Structure formats: structure tokens, C-alpha cells
Amino acid sequence: MSTVTERAGQVNSAVHQPVSLAGALNRALGDALEADERVVVFGEDVGPLGGVFRVTDGLAARFGSDRVWDSPLAESGIVGTAIGMAMNGLRPVVEMQFDAFAYPAFEQITSHLAKMHNRTRGRVGLPIVVRIPYGGGIGGVEHHCDSSEVYYTHTAGLRVVTCATPSDGYRLLRQAVDSPDPVIFLEPKRRYWSKETIDLAVEGPELHQARVVRPGTDVTVIAYGGTVETALEAARIGHDEGYDLEVVDLRSLSPFDDETVTASVRRTGRAVVVHEAAGFCGYGAEVAARLTEQCFHSLAAPILRVTGYDIPYPPPKLEHQHLPDADRVLDAVSRLQWEEGPRHG
Amino acid sequence: MSTVTERAGQVNSAVHQPVSLAGALNRALGDALEADERVVVFGEDVGPLGGVFRVTDGLAARFGSDRVWDSPLAESGIVGTAIGMAMNGLRPVVEMQFDAFAYPAFEQITSHLAKMHNRTRGRVGLPIVVRIPYGGGIGGVEHHCDSSEVYYTHTAGLRVVTCATPSDGYRLLRQAVDSPDPVIFLEPKRRYWSKETIDLAVEGPELHQARVVRPGTDVTVIAYGGTVETALEAARIGHDEGYDLEVVDLRSLSPFDDETVTASVRRTGRAVVVHEAAGFCGYGAEVAARLTEQCFHSLAAPILRVTGYDIPYPPPKLEHQHLPDADRVLDAVSRLQWEEGPRHG
Amino acid sequence: MTEGWLGLLPSEGPVRLIDAAGVATGDGTYELPDHETLVALYRAMVVGRRFDAQVTALTRQGRLAVYPSSRGQEACQAGTALALRPQDWLFPTYRDSVAVVTRGVDPVDVLVNFRGDWHCGYDPYEHRVAPQCTPLATNTLHAVGVAHAARLRREDAVAVVLLGDGATSEGDTHEALNFAAVWKAPVVFVVQNNGYAISVPLHRQTAAPSLAHKGIGYGIPSTLVDGNDAAAVHAAVSGAIASAAAGGGPALIEALTYRIEAHTNADDASRYRQDDEVAGWLERDPVRRLAVFLSSSGVFDAAGFDAEAEGLAAGLRTRMGTDAPVSPSHLFEYVYARPTAALARQRADALDLPVGGGATMDGQEPGGRGIR
């Protein structure tokens, strides 16, 4: 197997028809496998079945079972063997079938995947992508809807990213595969079927960068993954209520893009963070804490968090009570101590 | 085996000579085993050896191998079987030998220990204590010094507590064993040998309560476990520099005692949080975020965090560069935007 | 190696008491269960299959969030559930609804999970049936714990845990077998080897002669049975329970069977298996096999059971026809034995109730527009 050193950008799927997030990720994997012979894809049901979300659809047939294959059913085994493969020259992309089913791999992720580069003073890098479909909103039963990002973002040595749209999903996944660092790649399940007409490309923000997806003047709404769409909806509704919301899609949860986000918050003077995970020690705590540290005197009100409640993910019939929606985002916005109403209102 | 319903308070070790934290925890376990026949203690090397930190010293000999025993070497197995035992009427207290060696049990802790009560609408409670020696400062090699509290505090359904002194260790452990909820009991390794002359008793603050361990007027320093002593040291030094620090020992990390802590912060108007774990998405983020939400207009400066760096725990020779010390606490205090110097200075 | 140790290995072919044609094999390993037991097994399978078919239909109508069918595995599930004594414990997976129903749990309570109302709809203590477990293999450890506690408490109870061929690959299965053996815990592991873990066939899951060959590596006696022969499953599980109850320690049983439906209603089995494979297994149907045997061996009123099964299905249609009310307040009530102050505040927020004390925000009144 020879080493392919082409840059990711050289193999691109040009698409000018609507493509879903799942479809865009599928193309990203296909293009990554095409671009670099060292890339391999394995996990549970990623072969002939194409993954339970079809993100690996067709790849086993196209690249053969030495590049894309079904492993035995054991998540610690999947991550642990991926580590060995990366030590020996491959660039594995593995799938955890659902968020909560990554927990058996927690030791391998925390004590090895995150630390091998550090342990060996940079001699052994682990360019591995762990793909994890995460979050709720799809009517899944327990263990199928966890938002587990903090378990990874708190672990130094991992990059953690999540995508909100097909075009960004494509770009981020290509960048993740090309990253020399291990990447936890979180895929918001409930956006798998959202479609977008796009030209798939790797240009755009880099792996560690946030982006302002809607400019606004009154409040910065910080979201990621599945809640970016929620934030945008809040911005649309909020507009009629006189609030001009700026929406930031973090993309990279670790590291955090201080530059982009503090610039926005200093401009608006107010911020709300939105995520599905439980609020307590959730990712929003870090966002609120670090932005308050950095922007204290620019803030007119405390940064508020709109999150899942501090409970285990609820059963399907109650999940919409739990998930932040545009209404809850706007509720938080309205509690941001507007002495004279929103600025542009 | 009959059910013993005596209250924990009835079996107490009266001690009027200096006792170490490890010794106090040992007495707490002995008294708990004595007080309630349903209590069992098991894990790796907790039997004849008495645990690598001797916290279970003498218990196997005293209570027999049906109450205190060595399990096979497998942490998921230890927590998983403890869950079954609790389902069937026992109250297991299990030991994870070191912080990082609890990670193999992460799935059992997150998906079962934390959720069984919720899953069964309260029909199946899991009164289990998972004891985890945690944190650094003892010259331990990698995997022996992690501060893993956030992995647990972010997980709804668990109680998470940590102790700073022998007397509080005794009390908290007795309370943890008596709790109907699962408790992650974090023992700060580097305080195991700290001694105190005490009357071991279960009276005092409850399992979920913080306590002000040193009153002060200028800044609230919020600490827990191993860093309480660090905060107290900072208070002693700070006194000479003109700062009057109030030190709060959180004790309960989940739930968080808003009442005690916000009262303190509203009084002082400034706060610093101190912990060993990495700052990024660390516990201090939650403390800073929630206190800012609740006390925004009482704050003269942003709440600062003094934490470990965002790195894997370093090797012994570098750990003291990483661990927050009194100096770093005071440095943060000095950065709290004192326009006219500290109030009492 | 001594003969004693070799005795831990399973037989080369599966134990079978009644063959696919409905004829007793007289293979001598176990006694054929008595007539009454065989009739009970038949009844449970007929009722179970009808239950399963009805639930599959309800799922197609969108009345359930998801359903993993037991079809084809009725002999394993009924055979296991009926082998349990009242004081024994059953640890089922998502796949084992027929076992749970056989054990006596109200079918509608079983469906609470799949309907999406709550995670578990029954009281695990009522019939000593643990919640149906989704994270694979994790329940094996719980079963060992229950069993060991029973031993410590000198209680005469055995725990029986069901798991799939795929689940045997998880580390927890290994740890459970090992803890059970070292502790001599009264627990019986019943692996329903249905040939697939979702889409992954057995040969990508293991290279062992059989899954039952794992037993010797723990010092656990192992048995391979025809999982479509309810008599064999019942005999093997009963034997293992009796031995465990007598202090003989754990047992591992592998039952060879097949999942006739797709993994769940959401799965598309045509992507990974051929129709003729399914057809071959339909030939070995566990229900028909026992019907033939019972019909040929004496008084046996099959029609009565069909009627009972239809009654259950009709009852299910009625009772599942309307949505049970679900209360958002439940979200906050069972996280801890008593809700924490923070949860009480979140509950009040979510339900638009007045906040009863606790944390408030500086500079403004709590509340806002209320969160629905």
C-alpha cells in the first residue's frame, strides 16, 4: 500500500443538486478514501448495510473489504484497534453506532487516543476520526440520543467538531480525516436528512474555526450541531419581535475559537448559548465562563444558557419538552435585561 | 441476612487522637459495615491488602469475605455487578483503584448507575457508592492523577462529592453510604495522609451542602477536595497582602449548593474557583457560569478560574507546574479589577 | 487436561429433543419435559408469536417508536422464561419481549418503552424481570450481581440473562462470565445465536467453533442447543437453573436460532441476507415443530391457544389504540430519590409554575415568558 500525499482538496465531489447531511458525509468519506490509500473505515454495520444512517452506504462495495469493513461488535475494540492501525501508518475513520454506545470505548479514547501524541513527545501521532451520531430529536429510545460532547471536550488531546449543514459536514469531515490529531466528529442525527444544494468543497473556515452564520446586532446566539438550525429559527421569529440576533455556529468545540466569538459578543454585548446536552457542566458553561472572563465589561447581562434539563435523555414522547426550541431561545433573549428594549427595535 | 434499619448516626467511631483522611475513611467504612448488614465492600485489592491506600485496611479480617472481598480485575465488572447487587437488596461500596482506571466502567456508570432509578420511575434505586481516589500531587505516573469529576457531574442521576479533611471525609462517606442515590465519592489522594484530631460524627452539613471554611470579606475562593487546603493557604498568605479571602469548600459537586455559594459571592462581589482538573469544560466553568447568571450585578469582576492547564496530567517532575498553588490563586485574586485595592486593606 | 475439564465443552452438534419434523430424537442428553410443560411451552409460543405479529402491525401503523421482533426465536424465549421458578430473575434485552410477556408482564407495560412513553413500563420487582436492556452485554453483569447477592443473602434464586451472538463480543460479557465463575454465582447465560448482529453475520463476529466454546475459558460448563426446539431449550435452562441453585455455579447455553424479521422495523434486511436463507429457517419453525409433536402424542387443543392468542391481540389493539397520557413533570421526578433544588426550579420553569424559592438571578425577577 503506497502512501498518497495528495492534498484533500484535490478529490472533491462536485454536486449541484440537493444533498442531505448523511449524503454529504458519505461523499466526504468516499472522497477521503479515494484521496488517500491510508484511510480505512470500519465499525459496526458500516459494510454491506452502509451504517444504520447510511453514511457509509456503498463504500464497502466501492473500495473493498480491506478498506471498509464490519468489525466485531465491541466499541473499545474498535477504537483500540484503530489506535494500533494509526500507529502503523493507517488513518482510520471509525463509527460508533450511537452516542451512548461510544461509552464502552471511553478508556481507549481518554487514556490512549487523547494522550499517545503527548505520551511519546509527538513521535506517535494518531490521525483517527471517531464519528459519533449524537443528540436527539429523532424519536429514539434511551441511549440513542445523548449529547456527549463534554466528555470529549474536557479531555485534552482530542479535537471535537460538529457540523450543522451538508456543505459544512462535507468540509469538516474531509478536514478531520486530514488532521494529524485525533478528532471526535459529532454528527447531529436530526439533521441527517436536511438537504442543501451545494458545491462540495473543502475551502471555507478551517477545522478549528467558528463562523457567523447570520449577522445581527442585538444578541449573539452561540450554537452548534443540531441547535444551529434552532438558533436560526429563533433569529427569524425574533426579527418580528424586534430582536436582531447574530448566530454563530461554533463548528469546533475543542479548541474553542475565541477570536470569532469574542468579536461577536463584544459587538452585541449580550449572548445566549444553546445546546441539547444537560446544562450542568455542559458545554455552555465553558462558553459562558470564558466569554464572561474575556468580555466582562462589554456585557450588558449575564450570558444565558438554553440547554437540555439536568436529566437523563427522556423517552420519545417527552423529548420535545426537553430539547431547546426557538421559543426557549427567545425566552432567554427576552431575559437579557433590556432596559430600553432591543437596540434595533 | 436481615435488614438493619438503624440510622447511620448510631454507629460512630469516637476518636480523639489525630487521624488521617485515609484513616477516617477506613473508620467510616467500618462503621457503615457495622451499622447496616446490607453494606458490602469490594473491588481490586480491597481485601487482605486493604487497598493500595489502605482505606479498607482490616475490614476483610473484621467482617469476613462475604462482606469485604477482592473481585477479579475489571472495573466495568465491578460497577456492573454492584448494580445487580443493589437491585437485589445490598448497598455496595466499590473502589476504583485510581481515577483513570474508572474509565473502563464509564458505560456502566453513565448508562446504568446514573439512570436505573429514572428508567424504572423510581422502582429500582441503586444505593451504591463508587469510591475513586482522584487528583495529583503525589508523584504518580500517568493515569494515576486524573481529576475526572466533570465526567460524572455532567451525568444526571449521579451525586458527586469530595472531601477535604478527615472529619468531613468520615461524615461524607457515612452520608454517601446512606444515600438512596448512587454517589461518586472522590477522595483527594494527596490529602490521604493529612491528619486532624477529631470527634468522628455524622452531624454537620448534609450530603448536598457546601460550607464556608474560612469567612472573609473581599473574595470568595471556591474549592473542593485537594484544593481546599490550597485555598486556605492562599487566604493565609493573602491576609498579609491585604486581601481577606472567604474560602468555600463545595463538598457536593453535584448537586451544587447555590444557596451557600451565591450568598457568599453576593457578599464579597468577587470570586475565584480553584481545581486541579483542566480548565476547559472543567467544573469551574459551571461554577463561574451559574454564579454569573445568579449574581451578575453583585460582581465587580468576572469570576476567574485557577485550574490545571488544558493538557494531559503531566509526569511527576512537572506536576507542580500544573497544579494550582496558593500563588496562582493570589495571582487571580490580584487580577480581579480592584480599582481602589482590596476593601479591608 | 483431565476428563473433568473436557466436560465443560459443549457437544459437537446441538442438543435437540424434538427435531424439525416434530419427532422426539431421544438423544439422551436431557429428559423430554413432561406433557404439561410441553403444552405450556406451546401455549407461550403461540401467544408470543401472536403478540409479536400484532406489535409489528402496530409499529407499521406508526403506533410505536421502534420494535425489534422476536419472530423465529419463540422457542428460546418461551423455553427460557418458563424454565424460571417464581423466585428467579430474568434479564432480557430489547429483543426479548416474548420472554418478558411469557414471564407474566402485562404486554402493554412491555410496550411502554417501544411506544416511547417511558424507558421501562413495568415494575422489575413484580415478576423479577429487569428492564429490557439496550446497551449490549451490560445486563450480563447486572445478572451476576443479582445472583451473587442472592447467594450472599442465602436466598434461593437464580438469575438468567439473555444476550445475542453479537453481544458476546463485548468486554462486559467476558467480565460477567469471569466474575460469575470466580464467585460461583447462580447465574445462567443464554445466548440466542440468531446468526446476525443487525447486518453482521456470525463469521465476522467470532472464529470460535461455537460460542459455547467460550465457557471452558472461565471454567463454566457449556451447552449448545437447538434454539428452535423449545423442549431442548427448556430442558437445558431448567437443568442449569437447578444446578446453579444447588451451588453448582454458573452455566453458559448457546441456542442456535434465527431472526425471521429484520433487526427492527427500521432495518432493511435485504441489504445483507438472502431470502432463501430465511426460507430455510422457516422450515425449522419452532411453533409448528412442537404442534406436530404434541398432536402426535395425545390430547392437545391447539385451537384453544389460537383463540387465547387472538384475544390477546384484540386486547392489544384496543389498549394500544389510544395514546396514554405522558406527563412532562415525570421528566424531573425520578432523576434522584428526591428532586434536587435545581431540578425543582427546572421543573417549575418547564411547566410554567411559580418558582418556589431557590436560586434567582440578580437584577430581575425570575420567570420570563415561561418555557413550554
Add this chain to the structure above:
Amino acid sequence: MTEGWLGLLPSEGPVRLIDAAGVATGDGTYELPDHETLVALYRAMVVGRRFDAQVTALTRQGRLAVYPSSRGQEACQAGTALALRPQDWLFPTYRDSVAVVTRGVDPVDVLVNFRGDWHCGYDPYEHRVAPQCTPLATNTLHAVGVAHAARLRREDAVAVVLLGDGATSEGDTHEALNFAAVWKAPVVFVVQNNGYAISVPLHRQTAAPSLAHKGIGYGIPSTLVDGNDAAAVHAAVSGAIASAAAGGGPALIEALTYRIEAHTNADDASRYRQDDEVAGWLERDPVRRLAVFLSSSGVFDAAGFDAEAEGLAAGLRTRMGTDAPVSPSHLFEYVYARPTAALARQRADALDLPVGGGATMDGQEPGGRGIR
């Protein structure tokens, strides 16, 4: 079960080529390694034991943070390390310093970890030796991954992983054996069964006839060897490597041995084992045994190796006599391939350097009194 499958089981007693008295057994399972190899094994054991004793002494003097001794297990470690071909990979644990030194890693680099300077002191690619692994059993999976990657890349390399009896209880060991077997990965598992996991004796770790009996449950051929017989260990591991390299898939080898010292310098073995147990094992010393055999079988200059070993010890004393400088900046340099902006800031903070751009705090200049 067919004969073929039974062939996966280990022999009843351990394979032994040279007995405790130093006499060749001619047991016929493997050929005795040639004279040159036996001498190399002897040399490695003598040097390894002297290394171990010197490190133990340095630890007593407080020059190391911790040290888990290999004493008594030299035959396992030298026998394994010398069986590897240059292109093969070794996956050692914290216990296996003698194996690592035997493989050619500079002893001082090995001690970087135990001295507390850094987590791993050598370049894993230089001698194809993975970092010594502390979390038990986790390295078994890494070894399977390296081996499988070698196969995929059509590289002729085998991975050999060392683990202890206690580590076999962890789920990762199970998953590694299973992945290896299903993938037919060229990997050899060598279990050093030294009777204890810290204080826990083997019978509380397993109820199996032997740990090697686990192999058949994965379809992996298994061998039980006398772990104090370097010839037997070398022969068994060499054979397994050759078979794996030829496409025969993985192998499991259990080597029966004993840990003469306490678990580490921090452990107190008197709490859980009797002195006469240790004495019994000293009788079966692996080094003396080979010395007797070699002396009786021809030209053999034991004194030369003793001198070499003393030289190594003296070198160690000198080189370990002064503390190597450790640089705090390293804390931040290896977390990611390139430090993130946040780490660059933290580094500047910690080292009292000027902050180079990036996040600053509203309302004041960055800095403060600088953090040491």
C-alpha cells in the same frame, strides 16, 4: 467436536524444554533452541536481572518515582523479546522493562517514565516497541491494530503483546483476542501468569483450568509453557510468530512464572503471601537453570556476561546519578500536533512569557504577577 478444534486447547502440563534442575526434558513439543540462541537468552537474562536489581536499588535511594520489578520473570521477558524479528512489534506493560531493554532500548530511556521525567522516554518506532502501558489490557487492542494494519499493508510484521494474569480479566483482552481471531491478525498474546495481580491470587481471578484455555473460545490455538524456562518461552513465541507471519493468525501463550519482588517498591507483599511461597519459586530460578544447562553442554563463558551486566549497572548508576533537566514548556508542546491558541496562551502564562495576541480580558491588561 472435531479433533481439529481440540487442537486449540493447551497441553495439560506446561511445555518445558529445560527443567528446574537444568536438564533438557526432550519433551518433543518444540525443538530446543540452538546453542547460540540459548546463550543469547542467558545473556539477556543476566543483564536484565542486573538492570532490574540496579533499578530497584536506585528506587530505594529515591531516584525513581516507582518501579515494578521483573525479577523472576526474566525467562518470559527475554524469551519473548529475543523471539521477535527486527520488523516485529513489542507491546510491553509497566512490568516488562527487561523485555524492553532486551529489545535494545537504552535503559535510561526506559527509566524516563519511572523517574517521572516524561511518560515515555524512547521513540516507539526506533525498535518497534510501544510505550510501556499502564492501563491494563488496553495494549492488547493496540497490538491487534498494528498487526492488522501490517496485514492490510502486506508488511511482514507480527505484533507481540505482553499482559499479566490479572489483565486477562479485563474486557479489552476479550475484545482483542476476538478481533485478532476474526481478522486473522498476525499477533501473539503472551500472558505472564505470575500468580498475582498486586495482592490478588490467581484463584480469585479465574476459575478456568488455565488461562490458555480461553483460546478455544476465540478459535485461537493456545499454549501453556513453563515461564521460567527461557528455552520453552522462546520456542513457543518463535513458533507463534512464524505461524502468524505465514498467515496462520493469532496465538495465545500462557507462561507460568512468579514475581519475586513485591508488585512495586511501594507494595508490601507480606500482607498477602508467605515467604515460603517465594522460596519455592526461587528454587525454580530461570537464570540458574539455563546456566546449569549451558555449563553442562559445552563452551560457555558465564563470567563474561556477569561483567557486561556489572558494566551496565555501573553505567546506570552514573547516568541516573544526576537529574535530567525537565522543561515545563514541554507540558504544552505535545498535546496536539501544533499547540492551539489557548495552549500558547497558557504556556506564556505559565512560563511568564509575554502573551502573544489571542484572547485578552476586558478592562485590564493581561498578565498579573505571572505564574511559576
